[in-house]
């Protein structure tokens with residue numbers, strides 16, 4: 302789920318300016334509010350039963366202001382291959398016969414994946430094959446037509462191909478369509494944008510929050526059909542800060558053999574379906590009767606090996622759609638017998654906003670809830686402090702990090 306509002310109001314210029322102004326205000330005030338205003342978007346809303354092991358994590362996460370630099374060995378992530386055996390899905394997937402619900406309807410024939418029930422309005426079928434070798438990372442970024450500024454900021458920053466020039470980085474914005482006059486107008490702009498950057502894919506479904514699952518499946522469908530040889534895929538949002546360099550060079554490690562059946566992100570373990578009808582994350586018992594969701598990764602940013610795009614998409618054809626995109630992907634994974642790998646430390650994938658410092662941001666992968674201007678500002682600052690991101694913040698800071706680490710260890714005992 303995206304912990305943010307997707308509703309929009311009327312798009313008058315004045316509103317836009319008002320919002321920009323508020324954004325600036327918020328930004329100015331932000332340091333003092335750190336760790337508070339964003340907690341409203343926190344998945345505590347999921348609570349519907351005791352949270353078991355995730356309790357500790359939640360408590361840590363609400364203390365974002367007390368972010369601590371704890372870097373543990375990468376081995377947990379490297380070791381996911383042990384999970385492969387559990388579910389033993391055949392990598393190239395025999396067509397799944399046990400569950401034929403909606404299979405033919407979706408045009409699934411003997412293992413060939415077709416564009417699916419919604420046709421592509423805008424597509425980039427050759428984007429992947431154009432690159433010299435198979436791309437290392439495909440970034441699938443959900444966005445809406447009106448978020449032009451965010452797309453431009455992302456193009457210049459964390460999803461700029463020059464982040465990994467030799468490896469092959471593909472950036473794709475995922476969109477549905479909007480109705481009405483405004484929709485037509487936006488479509489024109491979008492097509493021009495697509496013509497210029499060739500980084501947009503769009504299918505014929507209504508672009509609403511509750512269709513986010515369809516949007517994500519479009520991204521998986523694209524990888525499955527046009528780029529199955531990609532080593533890794535990340536699905537994220539347009540209000541995210543993503544440290545793609547850290548993701549690529551520290552987590553995914555291009556020098557290693559690409560993993561398979563690998564899925565990681567901010568793991569949501571033992572969450573119960575929200576049964577409060579007024580909640581944005583309400584899950585009707587008819588749709589999901591179970592008391593717990595399988596482990597899923599927050600939709601604000603998850604990363605998986607390229608083979609899973611095909612496997613998850615294929616599996617989705619036999620699982621009725623749920624509107625909660627990240628829960629739904631988690632269910633597909635569970636059916637595939639794949640357990641998301643816990644990240645090597647709890648601060649890599651943040652679905653809340655981590656207050657900016659070059660030191661923190663040089664050691665995380667996602668942080669959530671940014672205005673496009675902030676993305677530009679923080680990214681550029683991070684680039685400029687590349688070789689001394691933590692050192693620069695002087696002895697005081699370094700000392701604090703150490704002390705905090707000790708505190709944490711003491712607490713744990």
Ligand SMILES: *[C@@H]1O[C@H](CO)[C@@H](O)[C@H](O)[C@H]1NC(C)=O
Nearest residue numbers: 345352355356357359360361
């Ligand atoms: C967080 O920890 C406090 C005590 O430190 C506890 O009272 C509270 O229930 C915890 N919150 C969650 C969500 O686990």
Ligand SMILES: *[C@@H]1O[C@H](CO)[C@@H](O)[C@H](O)[C@H]1NC(C)=O
Nearest residue numbers: 375376377378379380381383
């Ligand atoms: C992976 O796990 C196995 C046992 O489950 C262990 O023997 C091996 O050392 C681990 N490898 C890494 C890289 O942690």
Ligand SMILES: *[C@@H]1O[C@H](CO)[C@@H](O)[C@H](O)[C@H]1NC(C)=O
Nearest residue numbers: 453456457458461462463464
């Ligand atoms: C990506 O970065 C390069 C080098 O910094 C820059 O020249 C280029 O304009 C950027 N691309 C976009 C789309 O902004």
Ligand SMILES: *[C@@H]1O[C@H](CO)[C@@H](O)[C@H](O)[C@H]1NC(C)=O
Nearest residue numbers: 505506507508509510511512
């Ligand atoms: C999702 O898109 C489909 C196809 O355009 C549309 O029929 C449906 O109403 C949309 N659902 C929601 C919840 O917006």
Ligand SMILES: *[C@@H]1O[C@H](CO)[C@@H](O)[C@H](O)[C@H]1NC(C)=O
Nearest residue numbers: 659686689690692693694695
């Ligand atoms: C970082 O350190 C360099 C050299 O020590 C210094 O010139 C620069 O002003 C520092 N930047 C910040 C933001 O502290």
